[in-house]
Every structure is written in structure tokens, then in C-alpha cells.
Amino acid sequence: MKGGVWRVVMLGLAVTAAALVFLGVEITQLAADDRTAFTRGLAICGLGLLSVWFVFSRLSRHFRDLDRLSGRLSGARNRVDLEPMSGELARLSEAVGLARGGERGLGEGLLGGGRIDRALRAALALSDDPLLILDEQGRVEQLNPAASRLLGVEEGADIGKSLLRDDLARAMERARGGGAPVTAVLRRTEDGELSARVADLGLSAGVLLSFPARGMAHAAGLSGKRTLSLRPAQPATPLGDEEPLAALPFVALWVATAGVEADGGPVIAVGTVRLVGSRIFPTVSLALLIDPIEPVPAEAAARHGIGTAMVAGERPFAAVWPAIQEALHNCIAVGIGIDSAIAALARSAALAGIAEPALPPTLDLGALAAALDPVLAGASPDRLAEAFALPRHPRNGPQGEARAQAELAVALLSRLTERGVVTQGQARALIAGGDAQLSPAHPPPA
Structure with missing residues (x-):
């Protein structure tokens, strides 16, 4: 939208500002001896420049809102925009939304849409989980009583009054981009x-938010207080030695600590990425920074790139533990030096007063790589990535580090399959030095 009109207006404002500056210079020369005229003239020029700046700021906001409205009307799917507009453009955006809603309603009416709408409302009401539908501008279109009680909102309300817009926009982008x-x-x-599940409903149709009721029990643990009310552990699917690697749920785990040594100090960052067999689910991930209260030593910051300034003001470990536990639940944790990562979580949990934290079984990728090729014993993450021809990309932050671990896990699982190692028991036997060279048709005895 910033075309010819924008350029003409900005040029006019620039000429006006230049003229006011020139007038101010002339006043200083002509009225230097008359203090009253000198002061009055400069005050007039100052007010003129202030007026130009005010007009410039208002016009900039106006044209920026025009750009955003254009994106909404064109159905652009690159970035979710939840920031409210101002003035007449806000009313125009709302009118367009209502018109589109009317168009959808008319089409649905011809196809039995009224019945669909009633069925949707009935489904929302029957669900025990809080559910709500948001439009593209972040307004609540429909919700059930559970969501109304949880968030304190009603139909037509702005969700930004209950949830931070930045978090919601990022989640909507991930749902939209991943499909x-x-x-x-x-x-x-x-x-x-x-904790929420976010589903994109399609072009200009908004999103569906679901807040699993099983996660509501630990909501108190996310308030930043030291006392926790954790949900009871859910029944876990057996992850026995006979289970095939291709069907096992894994979670790639990366943990950074604030200790001078790599295996010491409190946890200050956690990254996870889920995978099942050789399939990575990058959208099912977790990236957290944790404030250890004490400054992060320079040795630790040099090791993983996370310093005091990055974690200052973040939540303490007790506040984020429920989210970490949810990410690890009913999975086998994999990573390079994974036992040290789990031990670090256990130490921080103990310091936070969390009794008997539920920690997952582990499978060390470094040990597995060394079992496949003894030359790789003790190899660095970069050396392992090179050995298994993994793509090179920046490992920025906890999520990037966890994604790199997940990609290494997939490469190792593929190599194990080629060797005939297809079950968890065979993989552990290979690490232990046992005979894992069995065909898929002849698993080890129970």
C-alpha cells in the first residue's frame, strides 16, 4: 500500500520540515538582537516541527495498518497478525470480518451449515476439555463453558486480554506452517x-485452541511458585526390550547447566524434540530457559553459549518442571551423554523440592555410535554429525540443539536397521558388547 500516495505525503512532510528548519535559521540571523521576537519565532518553528512529527507518526501508523489490512484481505499465510488496528481501519477490518462471516454463513446455510454450527456448539459443550475458536484477529468466536471459566473470556472478547499475543501468534504460525x-x-x-493444542482451521478461518484437562492439575506448578501440585502419572505404554525401534516413542533431549564442569551446576536450558522411530516431529518440541538465580560462570557460558543475561528474569526450575515432565512422559530419552542430562534434571528437581521426579529411560547416542564404529568413541557432536553425513545448520538455542540430537538418532536408527538391529533389546546388547547381529526374523530370546 505504500505506493505513490505514501511517497507524495512523505515528500510533502520532508519539504515542510526543511522549510521550518530554514525559517528557524533565518530567525536566528534576523532577530538575534530582539530577544522577544527571537524566542517567539523559535517557539513557532519548534511547534511546527512537533506538528510535522505528530502527523508523520500518525500517517506511518495509518499506512502500516493499511499494509496489515491488505495482508488479511489477501489471505497471506506467512505471518499471523494479532495486533489490534486503530481508528477507522479497525472498524473496516471488523466489517470485512463480519461480511466474510456472512458469506460463509450463507454458503453453509445452503449446504446444511446451520446444522453443522449446532453440531459444533454441541460438541464444544459436551467436551470436558476447555475449547475455543479464534478468528484471524484473535477474537473469540465460539467457546465452551470450560474455556470460559479457565480464561475468563466470552464470545467476541479479545483473547489478548487473557493470553500473551506473542506466544499465541508463534503457536498459530507453527500450526499453519506445519499443516x-x-x-x-x-x-x-x-x-x-x-499447555495447549493449537490447530489451524484454514485460510481466514482462524484456529482452534484446546487445553487438555489432564494438564489442568499441574497449572499451579506453572505459576512461578515453589510449591507444586503435579498431576498423577498417566499409565505408560510398555517400552520393553522386545519393542521394535521403528515404533518406539523417543524424545531427543538437550540440557545446559550453569556448572563450571559440564556435569555440574543447576539446569539453565532444556530443549526437546519428539520422534517415533525415524520420523521427527519438529512441531512437538520444547525450548526453555531457566533462571538459576546465581550468575552463570564464564566457563559454562563458553561451553553452551547461554549466559547470565539470557536467563535473567526467566522462570525458576520448579515453575517449568511440569512442562519438562510432560515432554519426557512415556518416551525413551536419547542424546549424546544423555545420562548426564537426566542426572542434571534430577539434581535440579531435588534442589527445587520435587520429590521423586518421573524420569524416562535413556539410550545414549554417543555410546550407540561407538558400538557401531569404535573409532567414534568419545567423538564430539560435530564429529558425529560429519561421520553420519548429517546436514549442517546452526544449532541456535535449546530447540536447535535438540533437533540436531534427533537427526543423529534417526541416522543411527537407520544404520542399526542395516545391521539387523531392530529391537530395543538388541540395541542395548550392542552397546553392552553383546551379540546384536541378529536378523529381524530372529529376535533375542525373552
């Missing part, structure tokens, strides 16, 4: 956070 529902942690505007 599948995603899990996200959404912070409240006042205090605490909620």
Missing part, C-alpha cells in the same frame, strides 16, 4: 501459563 496441530505453552497476561 498439523501443535503443542504450545501459552503464558497468561497476569501470571502462570497453560
Whole structure:
């Protein structure tokens, strides 16, 4: 939208500002001896420049809102825009939304849409989980009583009054870009956070938010307080030695600590990425920074690139533990030096007063790589990535580090399959030095 009109207006404002500056210079020369005229003239020039700046700021906001409205009307799917507009453009955007809603309603009416709408409302009401539908501008279109009680909103309300817009926009982008529902942690505007599932409903149709009822029991643990009320552990699917590697749920785990040594100090960052067999689910991930209260030593910051300034003001370990536990639940944790990562989580949990934290079984990728090729014993992550021809990309932050671990896990699982190692028991036997060279048709005895 910033075409010819924008350029003409900005040129006019620039000429006006230049003329006022020139007038101010002339006043200083002509009225230097008359203090009253000198002061009055400069005051007039100052007010003129202030007026030009005010007009410039208002016009900039106006044209920026025009750009955003154009994106919404064109159905652009690159970035989710939840920031409210101002003035007449806000009313125009709302009118367009209502018109589109009317068009959809008319089409649905011809196709039995009224019945679909009633069925949708009935499904929302029957669900025990809080559910709500948001439009593209972040307004609540429909919700069930459970969602109304949880968030304190009603139909037509702005969701930004209950949840932080930035968190919600990022979750909507992930759902839209991945084409599948995603899990996200959404912070409240006042205090605490909620675990949610976010599903994109299609072009200009908004999103569906679901807050699993099983996660509501640990909401108190996300408020930043030291006391926790964790949900009871859910029944876990057996992950026995006879289970095929291709069907096992894994979670690639990366943990950074604030210790001078790599295996010491409190946890200050956690990254996870889920995978099942050789399939990575990048949208089912977790990336957290944790404030250890004490400064991060320079040796630790040099090791993983996370310093005191990055974690200052983040939540303490006790507040984020429920989200970490949810990410690890009913999975086998994999990673290079994974036992040290789990031990670090256990130490921080103990310091936070969390009794008997539920920690997953582990499978060390470094040990597995060394079992496949003894030359790789003790190899660095970069050396392992090179050995298995993994793509090179920046490992920025906890999520990037966890994604690199997941890619290494997939490469190792592929190599194990080529060797005839197809079950968890065979993989562990290979690490232990046993005979894992068995065909898929002849698994080891129970």
C-alpha cells in the first residue's frame, strides 16, 4: 500500500520540515538582537516541527495498518497478525470480518451449515476439555463453558486480554506452517501459563485452541511458585526390550547447566524434540530457559553459549518442571551423554523440592555410535554429525540443539536397521558388547 500516495505525503512532510528548519535559521540571523521576537519565532518553528512529527507518526501508523489490512484481505499465510488496528481501519477490518462471516454463513446455510454450527456448539459443550475458536484477529468466536471459566473470556472478547499475543501468534504460525496441530505453552497476561493444542482451521478461518484437562492439575506448578501440585502419572505404554525401534516413542533431549564442569551446576536450558522411530516431529518440541538465580560462570557460558543475561528474569526450575515432565512422559530419552542430562534434571528437581521426579529411560547416542564404529568413541557432536553425513545448520538455542540430537538418532536408527538391529533389546546388547547381529526374523530370546 505504500505506493505513490505514501511517497507524495512523505515528500510533502520532508519539504515542510526543511522549510521550518530554514525559517528557524533565518530567525536566528534576523532577530538575534530582539530577544522577544527571537524566542517567539523559535517557539513557532519548534511547534511546527512537533506538528510535522505528530502527523508523520500518525500517517506511518495509518499506512502500516493499511499494509496489515491488505495482508488479511489477501489471505497471506506467512505471518499471523494479532495486533489490534486503530481508528477507522479497525472498524473496516471488523466489517470485512463480519461480511466474510456472512458469506460463509450463507454458503453453509445452503449446504446444511446451520446444522453443522449446532453440531459444533454441541460438541464444544459436551467436551470436558476447555475449547475455543479464534478468528484471524484473535477474537473469540465460539467457546465452551470450560474455556470460559479457565480464561475468563466470552464470545467476541479479545483473547489478548487473557493470553500473551506473542506466544499465541508463534503457536498459530507453527500450526499453519506445519499443516498439523501443535503443542504450545501459552503464558497468561497476569501470571502462570497453560499447555495447549493449537490447530489451524484454514485460510481466514482462524484456529482452534484446546487445553487438555489432564494438564489442568499441574497449572499451579506453572505459576512461578515453589510449591507444586503435579498431576498423577498417566499409565505408560510398555517400552520393553522386545519393542521394535521403528515404533518406539523417543524424545531427543538437550540440557545446559550453569556448572563450571559440564556435569555440574543447576539446569539453565532444556530443549526437546519428539520422534517415533525415524520420523521427527519438529512441531512437538520444547525450548526453555531457566533462571538459576546465581550468575552463570564464564566457563559454562563458553561451553553452551547461554549466559547470565539470557536467563535473567526467566522462570525458576520448579515453575517449568511440569512442562519438562510432560515432554519426557512415556518416551525413551536419547542424546549424546544423555545420562548426564537426566542426572542434571534430577539434581535440579531435588534442589527445587520435587520429590521423586518421573524420569524416562535413556539410550545414549554417543555410546550407540561407538558400538557401531569404535573409532567414534568419545567423538564430539560435530564429529558425529560429519561421520553420519548429517546436514549442517546452526544449532541456535535449546530447540536447535535438540533437533540436531534427533537427526543423529534417526541416522543411527537407520544404520542399526542395516545391521539387523531392530529391537530395543538388541540395541542395548550392542552397546553392552553383546551379540546384536541378529536378523529381524530372529529376535533375542525373552
